[in-house]
Amino acid sequence: MLAIERRNEILEKLQKEKRVLVGELSVFYKVSEETIRRDLEKLEKEGYVTKSYGGAVLNESTSTEMPFNIRKKTNVTGKQKIAALVSSMVKDGDSLMLDSSSTAVFIAKALKEEKNNLTIITNSIEIIIELFDTQNWQILSTGGLAMEGSLALVGPQTDRMLSAYHVDKAIISCKGLEAENGITDSNELHARNKQTMLSRADHKILAADSSKFDNISFARIGGFNDISTIITDAAPEEKWQRILAETKTECLWPEQ
Numbered sequence: 001m002l003a004i005e006r007r008n009e010i011l012e013k014l015q016k017e018k019r020v021l022v023g024e025l026s027v028f029y030k031v032s033e034e035t036i037r038r039d040l041e042k043l044e045k046e047g048y049v050t051k052s053y054g055g056a057v058l059n060e061s062t063s064t065e066m067p068f069n070i071r072k073k074t075n076v077t078g079k080q081k082i083a084a085l086v087s088s089m090v091k092d093g094d095s096l097m098l099d100s101s102s103t104a105v106f107i108a109k110a111l112k113e114e115k116n117n118l119t120i121i122t123n124s125i126e127i128i129i130e131l132f133d134t135q136n137w138q139i140l141s142t143g144g145l146a147m148e149g150s151l152a153l154v155g156p157q158t159d160r161m162l163s164a165y166h167v168d169k170a171i172i173s174c175k176g177l178e179a180e181n182g183i184t185d186s187n188e189l190h191a192r193n194k195q196t197m198l199s200r201a202d203h204k205i206l207a208a209d210s211s212k213f214d215n216i217s218f219a220r221i222g223g224f225n226d227i228s229t230i231i232t233d234a235a236p237e238e239k240w241q242r243i244l245a246e247t248k249t250e251c252l253w254p255e256q
Contacts, residue, residue: 100152170201176215
C-alpha cells in the first residue's frame with residue numbers, strides 16, 4: 001500500500017472514530033510505529049489532525065476541509081436520499097448550476113439516470129468527468145483555479161463565468177447551518193462561488209445532510225432568506241422546523 005493510500009484510510013477512520021492510536025495502526029497496517037508517526041505528522045502539517053499522546057485526533061476546525069475522496073465516502077446513504085429528492089424537483093430541459101461538493105456528485109449521478117436534455121454549469125471536475133458521456137446534455141465548466149484536494153475550480157474567474165448565465169435552479173451544499181450565523185462553508189473561495197450560483201438562479205436549493213445542522217464553519221454563504229428550499233436526509237429537529245417555518249424556507253426530507 002502506498003503511503004498516501006494509508007494516510008487516506010487513516011483519515012477515513014478518524015472521520016468515524018475521531019481518534020486513532022499509533023500502536024493499533026502499526027499492527028493493522030503491518031508497518032513500524034515510526035512510519036505511522038510520520039503519517040500523522042504529515043496529516044498534522046496538512047491541517048487534518050492534531051497529534052496527541054500515543055496517537056492523533058481529528059482536527060474539526062471550521063476552516064479545515066477533508067479531501068474530496070474522503071468526503072464522498074461519508075454518509076453515502078444520506079447523500080443518495082438527498083440526490084433522489086433533488087432529482088424529483090428537476091424537469092427535463094432545465095438549466096442547473098451544481099457546486100463542487102461531494103453531495104452534488106451524487107445529485108449528478110441521479111440526474112444522469114433519470115433526466116434528459118439538461119444544461120449543467122459546474123465548477124466540479126468530478127461532475128464534469130461523471131457527465132462526460134451524457135447525450136443531448138450541455139455541460140459547461142466554469143474554469144478557475146484548481147484547488148488541491150477538492151477537485152474544484154474556484155476564484156474570480158469562476159465567478160465571472162457563473163455571472164454570465166441565468167439558470168432555473170442552483171444546487172449547493174455547505175459545511176454548517178446555524179440559527180444566528182446562517183449557511184457557512186470552510187473556505188472563502190468556495191463560499192463566494194456558491195453565493196454567485198445562488199444569485200444567478202430562479203430556484204435556490206441547499207442540499208445538506210442532517211449532520212450540517214447546528215454547525216458553524218469559517219466563511220458565510222448567506223442567510224435562510226437566500227435559499228428557496230433545503231433538502232436533507234432526515235427530519236430536522238422541531239426547533240429547526242420552527243426556525244425554517246418562521247423564515248418561510250421550504251424544507252424537504254425523505255418519507256415526509
